[in-house]
Amino acid sequence: MSMQFEGRDILSIKDFSxxxxxxxxxxxxxxxPAAKGERRDESLRGKVLATIFFxxxxxxxxSFESAMSRLGGRAIGMADPEASxxxxxxxxxxxxxxxxxxxxxxxxxxxxxxxARLAANFSAKPIINGGDGAGQHPTQTMLDLFTIWTEKGKxxxxxxxxxxxxxxxxxxxxxxxxxxxxxxxxxxVAPPTLQMPKEVVDDAKVGKVxxxxxxxxxxxxGKVDVLYVxxxxxxxxxxxxxxxxxxxxYKVDVGLLEExxxxxxxxxxxxxxxxxxxxxxxxxxxxxFEQAFNGVPVRMALLALILGAVE
Amino acid sequence: MRELRVTPIKNGTxxxxxxxxxxxxxxxxxxxxxxxxxxxVSVAMRVTSKKSTLKDIVKVEDRELLEKEVDKIALVxxxxxxxxxxxxxxxxxxKVELPEVAKGILICGNPNCITNLREPVETEFxxxxxxxxxxxxxYCERDLENIVDAIT
Numbered sequence: 001m002s003m004q005f006e007g008r009d010i011l012s013i014k015d016f017s018x019x020x021x022x023x024x025x026x027x028x029x030x031x032x033p034a035a036k037g038e039r040r041d042e043s044l045r046g047k048v049l050a051t052i053f054f055x056x057x058x059x060x061x062x063s064f065e066s067a068m069s070r071l072g073g074r075a076i077g078m079a080d081p082e083a084s085x086x087x088x089x090x091x092x093x094x095x096x097x098x099x100x101x102x103x104x105x106x107x108x109x110x111x112x113x114x115x116a117r118l119a120a121n122f123s124a125k126p127i128i129n130g131g132d133g134a135g136q137h138p139t140q141t142m143l144d145l146f147t148i149w150t151e152k153g154k155x156x157x158x159x160x161x162x163x164x165x166x167x168x169x170x171x172x173x174x175x176x177x178x179x180x181x182x183x184x185x186x187x188x189v190a191p192p193t194l195q196m197p198k199e200v201v202d203d204a205k206v207g208k209v210x211x212x213x214x215x216x217x218x219x220x221x222g223k224v225d226v227l228y229v230x231x232x233x234x235x236x237x238x239x240x241x242x243x244x245x246x247x248x249x250y251k252v253d254v255g256l257l258e259e260x261x262x263x264x265x266x267x268x269x270x271x272x273x274x275x276x277x278x279x280x281x282x283x284x285x286x287x288x289f290e291q292a293f294n295g296v297p298v299r300m301a302l303l304a305l306i307l308g309a310v311e
Numbered sequence: 312m313r314e315l316r317v318t319p320i321k322n323g324t325x326x327x328x329x330x331x332x333x334x335x336x337x338x339x340x341x342x343x344x345x346x347x348x349x350x351x352v353s354v355a356m357r358v359t360s361k362k363s364t365l366k367d368i369v370k371v372e373d374r375e376l377l378e379k380e381v382d383k384i385a386l387v388x389x390x391x392x393x394x395x396x397x398x399x400x401x402x403x404x405x406k407v408e409l410p411e412v413a414k415g416i417l418i419c420g421n422p423n424c425i426t427n428l429r430e431p432v433e434t435e436f437x438x439x440x441x442x443x444x445x446x447x448x449x450y451c452e453r454d455l456e457n458i459v460d461a462i463t
Contacts, residue, residue: 091430114425114450133423199454
């Protein structure tokens with residue numbers, strides 16, 4: 001079966017098979033020199049990317065713009081769509097139809113779940129989901145997979161602990177689905193109030209191995225190959241004391257890492273608050289800044305594939 | 312002689328094998344609770360079926376059901392049968408069937424779903440399980456928690 005990427009939307013990680021994801025990751029690996037500026041690539045010269053972000057974003061937006069520039073294309077964006085079209089009462093459907101007439105591909109971030117799939121219904125040109133509220137963020141998942149794959153050589157069989165706010169964190173939801181699809185062994189580390197929603201745990205059973213749930217980071221720190229830490233959002237807690245107590249439970253510092261496997265890697269989608277102590281940055285475990293960089297080659301690969309510059 | 316709780320109808324539709332207590336939901340689906348409706352309706356609730364379980368029956372005179380109405384009934388009464396009556400005889404009898412995709416007949420229960428905004432789009436749910444019925448929104452990918460309340 002041949003893989004068809006040209007013209008395709010990137011809406012949810014669930015729309016992709018392992019084979020397709022691996023093809024994206026391999027394409028991304030070839031993009032690394034150009035992503036670092038060590039090689040010139042003009043394969044998307046003359047192409048235009050529209051970035052429509054209804055929610056603030058630093059990494060996603062910058063790395064998409066960087067990815068497009070590194071391939072010789074241009075990125076255009078609305079300064080603040082929240083202030084312009086939405087305030088005037090324009091529907092998302094209309095905003096997207098307008099973007100379609102200005103660009104070859106659109107990346108959309110929106111606070112409502114399913115916004116990107118709706119957008120795709122109204123656009124003949126490809127839509128990339130840059131995060132839809134508490135829903136999906138497929139390009140983040142792909143760069144997370146890319147990081148594990150390049151650091152560890154393979155994803156299958158890796159023991160991965162997802163730590164922090166697993167209830168509301170969309171990153172953790174999509175990633176746990178994808179990792180189980182690849183046959184990784186999952187550990188969900190969160191207090192009961194922030195554990196994975198049932199449907200996400202059910203989805204994570206697509207693989208052969210059932211995820212293990214625990215509230216204690218010390219249970220897993222000696223076992224795992226990848227520690228994927230997410231931010232516990234203060235605004236989720238009505239009681240600030242409860243927040244302090246929970247946030248304190250999942251602090252990754254040099255002391256904790258003494259218990260870890262030598263080749264453990266620590267990942268984080270960023271921004272971090274204080275769940276990873278800065279002293280970890282200098283250790284050989286830290287990979288979160290590499291992970292942030294990986295957003296560029298992965299997004300380059302996706303843009304090149306869906307715009308037909310590579311197969 | 313068998314005693315009939317509800318008399319036979321001449322022309323119309325009999326919806327049988329509705330789970331006990333769900334008849335009122337079926338009436339709501341058919342719009343019979345609206346003032347504009349002029350159909351004569353008989354309802355029997357919690358009658359003993361041949362399988363000795365309790366069921367509800369709804370009889371609507373001089374009316375056949377629309378496809379969308381049948382799809383909605385299938386969601387609240389997956390084992391219901393629809394009997395089309397002509398001149399006191401059953402002209403057609405069939406079981407309702409859950410559609411693979413429920414389009415435009417439900418509201419997503421997730422307030423953060425894009426379909427709850429003022430966008431020109433029909434809701435769409437895929438049936439992920441038939442027994443028990445589980446529906447997943449194509450847009451926000453969340454399962455619908457309360458199907459009965461979500462029916463439009």
